[in-house]
Amino acid sequence: MFVVVGVSGGIAAYKTVQLVRALVTNGHEVHVIPTDDALRFVGTATWEAVSRHPVTTSVHDDVAEVRHVALGTQADLVIVAPATANTLARMAAGIADNLLGVTLLATTAPVLVAPAMHTAMWEHAATRDNLTTLRARGVHVIGPADGPLTGGDSGPGRMSEPDEILAAALALLPAGDATAHRTDLEGMTVAVSTGGTREPIDPVRFLGNRSSGRQGAAVALAAAERGAHVRLVAAHVDEGVLAEALRHPRVEVERVSTAAELDAAMRDAAAGSDVVVMVAAVADFRVAEVSTEKIRKEDGDGSLTLPLVQNPDVLAGLVAARRPGQVIVGFAAETAADDDELRNRGRRKLARKGADLLAANRVGAGLGFEADDNAVILLAADGTEATASGTKRAVADALWDAVASLRARRRG
Ligand SMILES: Cc1cc2nc3c(=O)[nH]c(=O)nc-3n(C[C@H](O)[C@H](O)[C@H](O)COP(=O)(O)O)c2cc1C
Known part of the structure; x- marks a missing residue:
């Protein structure tokens, strides 16, 4: 299957490296689309090496390949992990000023988001409303889990573990296609x-x-x-x-x-x-x-x-x-x-x-x-x-x- 993995700017981005590896090992073709902020946490070289495809954040690269819509239209599944409060808000508003935003608008594939943020951000009314909007549009949500957070405190906000996200993602693919199609x-x-x-x-x-x-x-x-x-x-x-x-x-x-x-x-x-x-x-x-x-x-x-x-x-x-x-x-x-x-x-x-x-x-x-x-x-x-x-x-x-x-x- 053709899987797009969007990555936004949270510490949990390092765990998404494992998710991408697991998807590739399972025989999927994986294209990673980080936000600019995500690249401050994990760099392009890592995403390109684990996904085995070129990586860009911008709609202005590879214009001849119409990459800004190509990835979304080819995708069988889009995962956003971690999904920051900011990226969830942008998704809810349909903002498309980076490659991830455009891809999310161009796709008709199932979308799975794995939110990760501090508990206060997660519990804020703005984030709650954005999640309600996204769920109403059919976006699937996994997590966040309750547990220790990066700042030393604890509460809901931890990104789900890569193997849990993988299992939820595979469940969204058409039956029988989860692993076999692309090989x-x-x-x-x-x-x-x-x-x-x-x-x-x-x-x-x-x-x-x-x-x-x-x-x-x-x-x-x-x-x-x-x-x-x-x-x-x-x-x-x-x-x-x-x-x-x-x-x-x-x-x-x-x-x-x-x-x-x-x-x-x-x-x-x-x-x-x-x-x-x-x-x-x-x-x-x-x-x-x-x-x-x-x-x-x-x-x-x-x-x-x-x-x-x-x-x-x-x-x-x-x-x-x-x-x-x-x-x-x-x-x-x-x-x-x-x-x-x-x-x-x-x-x-x-x-x-x-x-x-x-x-x-x-x-x-x-x-x-x-x-x-x-x-x-x-x-x-x-x-x-x-x-x-x-x-x-x-x-x-x-x-x-x-x-x-x-x-x-x-x-x-
Ligand atoms: C060290 C650090 C960790 C962060 N972790 C998170 C996080 O887990 N979740 C979140 O929503 N924002 C987090 N932020 C804030 C986001 O990086 C910031 O809102 C950024 O604008 C998100 O951009 P993006 O959604 O386009 O990637 C963090 C910022 C820093 C500096």
Whole structure:
């Protein structure tokens, strides 16, 4: 499960380190969002090391990934521990001037708060009213416990122990999903291609496309986080787009440039893989004869004709070499007027290529390429289909869900 842990500025933040560790050990993907004050108690390095993800307090970091809403929309559960009197008040008022506040407004996942504060603060009418408001909105509350407080006195206000918070959190997850969901690809090897190939025209020019590689990077990272070993073949993808995948210990990245290089790398990767996902935008054509010298306009008569020849069809080649039981997934970026047209084009392509699953996405102004969000129809060769939309990571997870259910249907 995708768990967001918000941390606000109380001494008990040190106990939340144990909670995050326990969630990670249980197989969950954990993203920590501290407040600025929380970082005065436990620093970024600790949160990043225990959660294994980058940590920020601000809505202005990672803007390209729309992080300020992405974490909230992807979350299956949000925990705030410790929840200070201040953060509870801000939640009750819907204040969203930091990443935690925005995430709490953007999420529809269950929210669990573990208040921690001095007894006088806990018993103040303002805090009581804020808790009443939050409970009425469906926020779950654990603790605080009664016992010795940091100041030397004693009373209600101690944050509940990490194992109690963990148990309460797991009880909020859908039955059966509490521990298993995010490790469902464990033991599998998958090959993923991403980016866009470039076909040289001369030493300085190429034929390319607008693929950023974000969707394929998200597919690779999602697979790795769900337990798979991933071979990612990347054609012209910015370092920043690949950063998270590059950091993951189960992702091996190979960089390629042309369609022919991508074809060779994917054949090699696919030979040892259980699932192959072709996300890369591969050039259909290349220049028949690449000029060894820069083509100069002075040498021509005002026009230039470049004969093109067709590139190998990478997806069809992978299908032809398919290992028994291997699942092959293609992506089809189509300009279509509506979902029906997209579905029809996708179905025809799926049949033509012989893949097991095709993610058809509409491209055009502001859609698909270079955008942060995506929307696809996942068409399976056995006639079933699913739709997925949202962040490219959410689409990636829906794709792996579709692969897992296809494999389950095959096993009967
Ligand atoms: C040493 C120390 C311990 C604190 N412990 C708590 C606490 O347990 N609970 C609380 O509500 N506030 C506590 N505070 C006060 C909060 O840090 C303060 O209200 C802060 O503005 C909270 O910001 P945040 O909710 O954005 O993290 C503490 C302050 C200090 C200096």
